[in-house]
Amino acid sequence: MAWPDDFGTRFTLFVDTEEEFDWTAPFDSASRSTSAMAALPDGHKRLCEGGGAPVYLIDHPVATAPAAIDALREVVANGGAVGTQLHPWVNPPIQEAICATNSFPGNLPEQLEAAKLDTLTDEIARAFGTAPRIYRAGRYGIGPATARLLADRGYRIDSSMRSRYDYGGHGGPDFRAVGNHAFWLDRRAGLAELPLTTVFTGRVRAGGERLYRFLGEIPRGRGLFARTGMMARVAMTPEDMPLDDALEAIRVALGEGVRVLNFSFHSPSLTPGFTPYVRDAADLKAFYGWWDAVFALLARRNVQAASQSDLIVALDRIRA
Numbered sequence: 001m002a003w004p005d006d007f008g009t010r011f012t013l014f015v016d017t018e019e020e021f022d023w024t025a026p027f028d029s030a031s032r033s034t035s036a037m038a039a040l041p042d043g044h045k046r047l048c049e050g051g052g053a054p055v056y057l058i059d060h061p062v063a064t065a066p067a068a069i070d071a072l073r074e075v076v077a078n079g080g081a082v083g084t085q086l087h088p089w090v091n092p093p094i095q096e097a098i099c100a101t102n103s104f105p106g107n108l109p110e111q112l113e114a115a116k117l118d119t120l121t122d123e124i125a126r127a128f129g130t131a132p133r134i135y136r137a138g139r140y141g142i143g144p145a146t147a148r149l150l151a152d153r154g155y156r157i158d159s160s161m162r163s164r165y166d167y168g169g170h171g172g173p174d175f176r177a178v179g180n181h182a183f184w185l186d187r188r189a190g191l192a193e194l195p196l197t198t199v200f201t202g203r204v205r206a207g208g209e210r211l212y213r214f215l216g217e218i219p220r221g222r223g224l225f226a227r228t229g230m231m232a233r234v235a236m237t238p239e240d241m242p243l244d245d246a247l248e249a250i251r252v253a254l255g256e257g258v259r260v261l262n263f264s265f266h267s268p269s270l271t272p273g274f275t276p277y278v279r280d281a282a283d284l285k286a287f288y289g290w291w292d293a294v295f296a297l298l299a300r301r302n303v304q305a306a307s308q309s310d311l312i313v314a315l316d317r318i319r320a
Contacts, residue, residue: 001182001192003259007314010260010306011298012194013047013054014136014159016085017072017267019061020274027089027098032061036271037068043270044075046288050295053305056267057085057136057159060092063123076128081308083134084120084155088141091116101171106143114149121153134308136160140196141172151189156312158185159262164198164209164233176209180258190319194311197262199252201245202231236263238290239277246290247297254301260311261303263294 017040021031040056047054056075062068072082088105089098093115096102105113125131134157135150137143142160150158166174178195185191200208202225212233215221226232234241234249241249253261268274269287278284298304306314 001184001318003182004314004317007259007306007310009254009258009301009303010310011263011303012260012306012311013052013263014083014134014196015054015056015265015267016136017056017058017062018085018087018138019059019090020268023276027100027103029089029094029098032065032090034062034065034068036268036274037062037065037071039270040071040267041074041078043267044078044080047291048079050291051299051305052291052295053079053081053307053310055081055083055134055308057083057134058124059085059087059090059138060120060123061087061090062267063120063127069127073128079307081134082124082128082132083136083157083308084117084124084132085136085138086116086120087138088113088116092119104139104141104143104167104170104172105137106141106146106173107171108143110145110149113143113145117149117153133157133312134159139172140165140167140175143173147185147191151186151191156190156315157192157194159194159196159264161193161195162198162235163195164200164212165235176213180253180256180262182260187319190315192315194260194262196264197236197249197253197258199234199249199256199258200231201234201248201252202226202229204231205252207231236261237265238287238294239265239269239275243290243293246294250294250297250301254303260306261298 020033086105135155137160140162161178163178168174180197182194185193234245269278
């Protein structure tokens with residue numbers, strides 16, 4: 001998919017806006033606390049001041065919690081946008097066994113995936129007065145029916161594919177062959193895929209996915225290559241991605257001609273103690289420092305934020 005020339009090179013920030021849960025425990029349909037959402041308005045302000053235009057992809061616990069909705073309404077009033085993220089284990093109707101395989105919504109029977117999507121889409125539309133247009137499957141769990149279900153419901157962008165990652169060992173999809181460029185899932189319906197950006201950095205990064213797979217078969221091979229600057233896989237997120245690696249990944253992505261760099265993080269990371277990535281105040285300070293440095297590099301490279309509206313207007317121009 002070729003973005004319009006005057007669209008320039010842009011970046012997006014899609015936030016997985018979700019409940020808090022124990023990342024080391026089994027999936028639990030009763031884990032629906034959303035207390036970390038209280039930090040969202042201040043976090044949104046800081047991200048926007050840095051140059052971001054966040055889209056908050058919200059799941060069912062967030063979409064149905066009054067305090068969380070109030071926080072999001074404040075964010076929307078200050079330039080934010082709301083989309084959809086489907087965590088099936090907390091999203092009615094819950095008819096499936098709660099297990100790792102079924103945590104990927106695309107693994108569910110099509111009728112059940114559709115019913116969950118309808119429930120969540122309707123809740124978001126009721127809370128915010130407009131239907132969501134951007135979707136992410138929880139755990140990046142897109143399935144064979146997902147694109148059709150999204151197109152039928154008027155969604156315009158899916159961001160369920162995490163470039164260069166493989167979740168097959170847990171029963172999920174394999175995205176190792178997916179690159180960083182946007183592409184059509186259904187051009188007639190105007191539904192595009194915008195993968196989460198992930199690039200290979202280092203002196204032998206030209207080896208790409210084939211070399212990275214080979215290194216995975218060698219004990220500690222990937223870690224050794226990353227530590228010695230030979231090759232690393234770097235996703236566009238502050239969560240478990242060192243700042244220097246992220247800055248180099250941005251330079252690489254721009255050098256490879258990626259027109260839309262897609263960044264992400266989990267909303268509970270805005271409050272210490274709710275994710276493995278932000279455990280205390282020092283981690284939170286580093287989290288915002290990461291964004292400050294990333295936004296500064298993007299500004300120097302004249303890479304501006306793309307809002308939800310910017311993206312959809314550009315898609316309409318491409319499809320016309």
